[in-house]
Each structure stands twice: as structure tokens, then as C-alpha cells.
Amino acid sequence: xxxxxxxxxxxxxxSKKFRSNANRMAELLSGSSLKLRPHYKxxxxxxxxxxxxxxxxxxxxxxxxxxAEDLCDAGIEDxxxxxxxVDPAKIRRAADLARNCRLTVCIDSAENIAAFSKAASLCxxxxxxxxxxxxxxxxxxxxxKEDVLSLAKQIIKSENLKFDGIQAYAGHISHVxxxxxxxxxxxxxxxxxxxLLDYLKENGIDVRTVSGGSTGTAEIKAAEGLYTELQAGSxxxxxxxxxxxxxxxxxxxxxxxxxxxxxEDLIVVDAGVKTCGVDQGMPAIYNENAGxxxxxxxxxxxxGYRGKAKVGDKLLLIPGHCCSTVNLHDKIxxxxxxxxxxxxxITARKIGR
Ligand SMILES: Cc1ncc(COP(=O)(O)O)c(C=O)c1O
Numbered sequence: 001x002x003x004x005x006x007x008x009x010x011x012x013x014x015s016k017k018f019r020s021n022a023n024r025m026a027e028l029l030s031g032s033s034l035k036l037r038p039h040y041k042x043x044x045x046x047x048x049x050x051x052x053x054x055x056x057x058x059x060x061x062x063x064x065x066x067x068a069e070d071l072c073d074a075g076i077e078d079x080x081x082x083x084x085x086v087d088p089a090k091i092r093r094a095a096d097l098a099r100n101c102r103l104t105v106c107i108d109s110a111e112n113i114a115a116f117s118k119a120a121s122l123c124x125x126x127x128x129x130x131x132x133x134x135x136x137x138x139x140x141x142x143x144x145k146e147d148v149l150s151l152a153k154q155i156i157k158s159e160n161l162k163f164d165g166i167q168a169y170a171g172h173i174s175h176v177x178x179x180x181x182x183x184x185x186x187x188x189x190x191x192x193x194x195x196l197l198d199y200l201k202e203n204g205i206d207v208r209t210v211s212g213g214s215t216g217t218a219e220i221k222a223a224e225g226l227y228t229e230l231q232a233g234s235x236x237x238x239x240x241x242x243x244x245x246x247x248x249x250x251x252x253x254x255x256x257x258x259x260x261x262x263x264e265d266l267i268v269v270d271a272g273v274k275t276c277g278v279d280q281g282m283p284a285i286y287n288e289n290a291g292x293x294x295x296x297x298x299x300x301x302x303x304g305y306r307g308k309a310k311v312g313d314k315l316l317l318i319p320g321h322c323c324s325t326v327n328l329h330d331k332i333x334x335x336x337x338x339x340x341x342x343x344x345x346i347t348a349r350k351i352g353r
Contacts, residue, residue, distance in 0.1 A: 001340040008258040008314065009271035011329045013237070013344075015336050017252035021236050022055055024248050025218065029230065032222045037061050037080060037211065039233030042323045044348035045332065046074035048236070059102070061211070061231040062348075065090050070348035072101045080104040080211065082167060082231060084132070084140055086112060095119035095127060104128035104209075106167045108142050113154050113161065120160035129155045130167040130211060133196060135189055137172045145199045152205050165209030166200075168193050169231065174216035175280070177244050186220045193226050216245055237322040240284040253332075254286060255317040255325065259309045260299070267305045269315055272298045276317065277324025286316035 003012070029036055038052050040062040049060050049071055059078025062068050068079045079101050085094050091112075097103055098120060107113055107129045120127045131151045134141035142148055148166065155163040173185045193210070200207055211229040213221045218232050234242055237253035255276050257269035273295050276283050282293045283300065291304025300317070309315060319325035326332070326346060334342035 003256065003335060003338050003340060004314065006256055006333060006340065008256050009269075009275045010256045010333055011275075011325065011331070012254050012256055012333045012335050012340075014252045014254070015334050015341065017250050018236060021238070021249045021252055022052070025232065025235050026056065028218055028222045028248070033225060034213075034222055034227055034230050037229040037231055038236075039063070039082070039231050040067050040071060040348065042233030042237060042326065043332075044070075044326055044346050045344050046070060046347040047344055049074060049076055058229065061229075061233070065094055065097070067348045068094070068101075068103065069097060072097055074347070076101065078102045080106075080130070080229075080231075082106055082169065082211070084108060084112060086115075088115065091115050091119045092123075095123050095125050098125035098127045099123060102128065104130060104164060106130050106132040106140070107151060107155065108132045108134075108140055110151065110154055113151065113158055117158035117161050124160075126160055126162055128162045128164045130165055130209060131155070131163075133166050133168045133193070135168040135170045135192055135212075136185075137170060139169075139171065141167070141169075145196045148196060149200060149203055149205065152200065156205075163205075165207040165211070165228070166193075166196070167211045168196075168227075169212040169214075170217065171214065174214040175241060175245070176216070179246070182217065182245075183220055186217055186224070190224060190226060197226065215242060215247065215249065219248065234322050237326075238318075239280075239322040239325070240318045240320050241281040242322075243284065243318065251286070251318050253319060253322050253325070255283065255319055257300075257315050257317055259311055259313045259315055262310050262313075265304060267302050267309050267315075268299050269302065269317070270298065271317065272296050272300055274298055275325075275328050276300070276319050277321040277326075277328065279324050280321040283317040283320045286318055 132141035213230040215234040257271040261268040288307040294301040
């Protein structure tokens, strides 16, 4: 089939750009001690996760239990849930999942350690733990090195748990456009983390894993040497927001739309917030300039469009945020030039944790 045969809005990837992003990441990390543990949330496709492992990723990162279950079903053996699981029923599910894969969870409270130890003991599994350190994003994690030490010691003493190390995700740095500012903030992050790691070492704690990082900090982290794992996700697809950072990756994910109305200086396409994630920013038009884009459920109103478009024409958008866009679709069409060569199912698109 040709691209013109696709019913819109349709999510598509340019296979050459997609593969070149994967190669670029491999090049960035080669020679550094940082290993890739890509984030599943960006594509949620079991087949892409399997391919990333074949290409050398040490395992997958994911955001929630349902994604971890999907990865395990797909045969992925080493899975990190980069979040806290606190609901008792989910802790039981996670402990059960740990019988079939090497499962790591993030921990930031003593109660959660006790609950995981009990659940894992009951089902005879081992759950690996990273203590989450709050490094400036103001999301989850404990804020003092004394608290990290105390949780690490508790995990080490707990039955059926294994202390692997630290998660320190500095998400507040990822989208800072100015590279120098990003470097400055990363250096600050480095000092804080180094201080924590030295403190844990002085207290006899063996930290094997330090996990974190994103597409926006991959280049800097590869040169840095403290983190052992990089959790980048968006690098495969990129999006309109990451495009502004001049990273060494190119946009490979697009939303194919149809122009449904064309007036002087305003065109409207058949995609809106129900098919394109705008939580981090508006989409951009591929290879064209435009002014303000206004979103509604099923439309984007594109003001100041400077290309030539008439009703019925197809228009390629670069999604504002790739991860939340993928979550709105069931499949991604793979394109080689104009030719549709494959269709990838978004297997973990399920709502819920
Ligand atoms: C815990 C965690 N790790 C890593 C990432 C990096 O993702 P990306 O490379 O898509 O910016 C995210 C993004 O939200 C995240 O929440």
C-alpha cells in the first residue's frame, strides 16, 4: 500500500529515520559506561522492545505495572518499573510477575519495602529495588542521603528483596532548550549524586545501579560517568518539543492528517487532542511554517499556514509529545519512502496501571 491509501488520522514512522535514531544512540553510548535501558512508555510496542533488546539494550524501563506485564508477556527478561507501586493488589501482582522476569521497582518509603517483602515472600519471588532519590524534579523520591541510606539498609535486611542501587531521574532538565543551561543543571545534578554515592560507599552500601536520564540529557550523560543506565525513550521518535533542542536525533514519528477546511490563512485538519498528545506542546507541520495552532478534540486549526493546501490534501504533523500521542493509537504504520511496509501494534496502550 502507498501512504495515500491510509485512512487519517494515522500514526506513521519513517523507518530510515527511526533506525538512524537507534544507531545514533548506540554511537553516543559506545565507549561510555552507560548502558541503554530504553523507556517503554514512548512506543508501548512489544515488537519494538524486542528489537531494542536485540540491538543491545540491557533491559526495558517502563512507567507502570500494566506495561511491565506486557513486556514480560513479550519475553523481555529484565524490566524496571521506574515508579512506586503502592496499591496492595498491585504489589501482589508485581511480586507475582517477578517470578517470570527480573523485575526492579522504585522505592521511597519504609512501608512500601515491608509490603513488597511480604508479597514477594508469599509468592516466592525476588523483587529488585532501587531507592528513588529526588534530584530536583520534585516528583517522587526521598530528599536526603540519610533517608536513602536508611531505606537501602532496610531493603538489604528484607527477605525476598534485593538492593540494586539508586534511581535519580532529573526530568526537569530534559527539555531545557539552551544546551549550556542543560549542561549547568546536569553538573549540579552530578555533584548532588556524587555526594550521595560517596556517602553510601562510606557507609558500606554497594551501589551497582544508578538509573535515570532522558533523550534530552543522553549526550551529556554519556560523557559523565556516574549513571550506569540511561532511561531515554523519545530518542527513537522525537517530537515537536524535543526538536527545538537540536539533539542528534531526527523526527521519525508523524501524524498523517487530511485537510478538512481551507480558508485564506487558516487550514483545519482532521486530528486534535484525541489523536495527538499536546501535554508538552503543540504539534508542528512537517517541512512547512505556520503561525498559531489551536487544538480541539478532533481538529487542529492552523493559522498563518504558509504552504499551499486545499481540502482533501494530506498534511504531516510532528506530534507535540510522542509518548502521549502513541498512547492514543492502536497501531503505527511503517513507511519506507511512500510505501507502507508494516503495521506495528501498540500492545501496552491499555488504560490503567
Ligand atoms: C522515569 C523516567 N525516565 C526516563 C524518562 C525519559 O524519557 P524521554 O527520553 O522520553 O524524555 C522519563 C520521561 O518522562 C521518565 O519519567
